[in-house]
Amino acid sequence: xxxxxxxxxxxxxxxxxxxxxxxxxxxxxxxxxxxxxxxxxxxxxxxxxxxxxxxxxxxxxxxxxxxxxxxxxxxxxxxxxxxxxxxxxxxxxxxxxxxxxxxxxxxxxxxxxxxxxxxxxxxxxxxxxxxxxxxxxxxxxxxxxxxxxxxxxxxxxxxxxxxxxxxxxxxxxxxxxxxxxxxxxxxxxxxxxxxxxxxxxxxxxxxxxxxxxxxxxxxxxxxxxxxxxxxxxxx
Numbered sequence: 001x002x003x004x005x006x007x008x009x010x011x012x013x014x015x016x017x018x019x020x021x022x023x024x025x026x027x028x029x030x031x032x033x034x035x036x037x038x039x040x041x042x043x044x045x046x047x048x049x050x051x052x053x054x055x056x057x058x059x060x061x062x063x064x065x066x067x068x069x070x071x072x073x074x075x076x077x078x079x080x081x082x083x084x085x086x087x088x089x090x091x092x093x094x095x096x097x098x099x100x101x102x103x104x105x106x107x108x109x110x111x112x113x114x115x116x117x118x119x120x121x122x123x124x125x126x127x128x129x130x131x132x133x134x135x136x137x138x139x140x141x142x143x144x145x146x147x148x149x150x151x152x153x154x155x156x157x158x159x160x161x162x163x164x165x166x167x168x169x170x171x172x173x174x175x176x177x178x179x180x181x182x183x184x185x186x187x188x189x190x191x192x193x194x195x196x197x198x199x200x201x202x203x204x205x206x207x208x209x210x211x212x213x214x215x216x217x218x219x220x221x222x223x224x225x226x227x228x229x230x231x232x233x234x235x
Contacts, residue, residue: 029148032162032182033140039187040138045071045216050079052191052204064205069221070094072136076218095222098234102224109224110231118233137188139180145169146178153184156191158210160184175202188212 027035050066062084070077077094081087089104099112099119112119136142143166152163161181168176176197181190188210194202 027150027162029150029164032150032164033148035187036182036189037138037140040072040136040141043072043137044213045069046137046188046210046212047214047216048210049208051206051208054084054203055201064203069216071216071218071221074218076221078221078223091224093222093224100222100224102228106229107225107227108229108231110233112233116233139164139166139182139189143178151179154181156181156183157208158183158190159186161190171197183210186210 047067047069050064050068052064054062054064056062065081065083067080067082068077075094075096079092081090081092091100091102091104093100093102094114097114099114099116101110101112101119102108103110140148146166146168149165149167150162151165154161154163161183164180164182166178166180174196175194177195179191179193179195182188183190189207190210191204191206193204196202
């Protein structure tokens, strides 16, 4: 899976007279991605509950529930794992150029460089070229090398959303395409669904309770238990 956001909607005077759905549905994939990029670049901080499902090669489904907070400018983020149950109460923290992987059962923190493929464990993929992890909700960055097309415009819990399909231009890749629901006017992804070439689903991620620019403190976002044993995997 590729490495797994405000708001300057672009409107002109003529569009203001149209119903919201009418002007929203007129946007192209390039315009959608430009709005997402603008939102991502101006984002101060955000939090959300990441839910969904991961499917292993044998077809076993693992429920996903992770409490996420991040402050892009400070390269600060935390992912508190609620599900899968086997990883419950573990925390993955991004603190500058270091990833801190906290294991609840052993009360240990393992330190990795952001470019280390093992830094985010089994839950998240890493750039195959070993580039450092980039904290962003800009889908054009996340899915660089994919062809984007608009598929639909439909209701979702947070509001009307575009369905944008990203097709992998590398035909031999395990990940063939991704479907993204993008909340219109708020310009953040509500869901990402990943598919193999045979059409089978690899994972579905849903960004619930998305809140932007609430004044998160980077030091609180990256907080871990002070008595945890530190294991430095960078040495």
